[in-house]
Amino acid sequence: xxxxxxxxxxxxxxxxxxxxxxxxxxxxxxxxxxxxxxxxxxxxxxxxxxxxxxxxxxxxxxxxxxxxxxxxxxxxxxxxxxxxxxxxxxxxxxxxxxxxxxxxxxxxxxxxxxxxxxxxxxxxxx
Amino acid sequence: xxxxxxxxxxxxxxxxxxxxxxxxxxxxxxxxxxxxxxxxxxxxxxxxxxxxxxxxxxxxxxxxxxxxxxxxxxxxxxxxxxxxxxxxxxxxxxxxxxxxxxxxxxxxxxxxxxxxxxxxxxxxxxxxxxxxxxxxxxxxxxxxxxxxxxxxxxxxxxxxxxxxxxxxxxxxxxxxxxxxxxxxxxxxxxxxxxxxxxxxxxxxxxxxxxxxxxxxxxxxxxxxxxxxxxxxxxxxxxxxxxxxxxxxxxxxxxxxx
Numbered sequence: 001x002x003x004x005x006x007x008x009x010x011x012x013x014x015x016x017x018x019x020x021x022x023x024x025x026x027x028x029x030x031x032x033x034x035x036x037x038x039x040x041x042x043x044x045x046x047x048x049x050x051x052x053x054x055x056x057x058x059x060x061x062x063x064x065x066x067x068x069x070x071x072x073x074x075x076x077x078x079x080x081x082x083x084x085x086x087x088x089x090x091x092x093x094x095x096x097x098x099x100x101x102x103x104x105x106x107x108x109x110x111x112x113x114x115x116x117x118x119x120x121x122x123x124x125x126x
Numbered sequence: 127x128x129x130x131x132x133x134x135x136x137x138x139x140x141x142x143x144x145x146x147x148x149x150x151x152x153x154x155x156x157x158x159x160x161x162x163x164x165x166x167x168x169x170x171x172x173x174x175x176x177x178x179x180x181x182x183x184x185x186x187x188x189x190x191x192x193x194x195x196x197x198x199x200x201x202x203x204x205x206x207x208x209x210x211x212x213x214x215x216x217x218x219x220x221x222x223x224x225x226x227x228x229x230x231x232x233x234x235x236x237x238x239x240x241x242x243x244x245x246x247x248x249x250x251x252x253x254x255x256x257x258x259x260x261x262x263x264x265x266x267x268x269x270x271x272x273x274x275x276x277x278x279x280x281x282x283x284x285x286x287x288x289x290x291x292x293x294x295x296x297x298x299x300x301x302x303x304x305x306x307x308x309x310x311x312x313x314x315x316x317x318x319x320x321x322x323x324x325x326x327x328x329x330x331x332x333x334x335x336x337x338x339x340x341x342x343x344x345x346x347x348x349x350x351x352x353x354x355x356x357x358x359x360x361x362x363x364x365x366x367x368x369x370x371x372x373x374x375x376x377x378x379x380x381x382x383x
Contacts, residue, residue, distance in 0.1 A: 009299055015292055022286065103370065104296065
């Protein structure tokens with residue numbers, strides 16, 4: 001399981017990377033915005049995407065839309081981890097096809113729960 | 127044409143007109159009258175042009191003033207944001223220090239008890255322990271190994287807490303960025319005001335500085351991110367912001383997630 005972590009703050013990428021390692025996901029790669037993430041995703045081999053929303057360059061929402069528009073990436077599970085907490089934004093992300101939404105600040109347990117829930121749902125539908 | 131030369135031209139035309147009339151000639155009288163009227167009209171147009179320009183400048187200045195007013199209203203908000211940044215960094219520092227302070231005695235205890243058991247184990251290896259002493263050692267070893275399990279779990283949880291406490295850098299960074307944008311906008315607004323007032327004084331160098339790209343208020347953030355608010359600041363929360371992860375989960379489940 002290879003996971004791409006996208007956030008413009010390197011500290012947040014490190015936090016998520018460490019939490020994922022605790023959960024047993026050792027294979028992670030990082031990108032600092034949608035523009036750098038998209039080529040990595042298109043190259044293939046990424047099984048799960050964790051992305052922030054508010055980033056310079058390409059935002060996480062635009063990245064999500066680009067992923068859903070790409071035939072090879074359509075089914076990629078995407079978890080958004082962001083400080084954006086307005087209801088209309090959460091709805092917008094849901095409509096764009098996000099698989100999970102975590103508001104910052106979050107706990108290690110929340111990340112664990114959401115990831116488990118996403119994989120449970122994927123297994124149930126396959 | 128300057129005002130003086132205009133008056134001179136009118137005066138000359140009038141003199142010629144009077145001279146013609148005195149000579150009893152009607153030749154060219156109409157032309158002279160037309161000429162004087164045209165000169166008068168030119169002056170009127172120039173004054174009207176000047177008035178229009180002044181009105182335009184005044185309106186432009188008013189627009190800058192209005193934006194500056196808005197910005198002034200955002201300054202207290204910026205102060206709240208920066209105060210929130212101080213609070214967040216303080217809390218994170220305390221959270222990290224607490225995690226360290228709670229971990230150190232646990233690690234210290236494991237190390238001390240491990241060392242004592244190692245000493246006894248070495249005595250046993252050197253055949254210096256009685257059977258009763260060995261039974262005690264064996265019991266203590268079992269208890270120690272069991273406690274290492276639970277105590278290292280506690281240390282791990284403190285370390286995760288210290289790790290999570292570092293999220294302040296992302297959250298405060300987003301808040302500080304917004305304040306930097308505000309400061310840039312205030313700066314550009316003030317530069318516009320200065321170049322405008324200088325232009326009205328006729329200061330040529332300041333007029334030269336009044337180029338669209340230096341004088342216009344700091345460019346607004348790109349359309350999409352401008353809607354993004356970043357972390358909510360206590361006391362300044364958006365009405366539609368959720369209070370926490372539970373509300374996010376409720377909202378998503380109401381959407382069928």
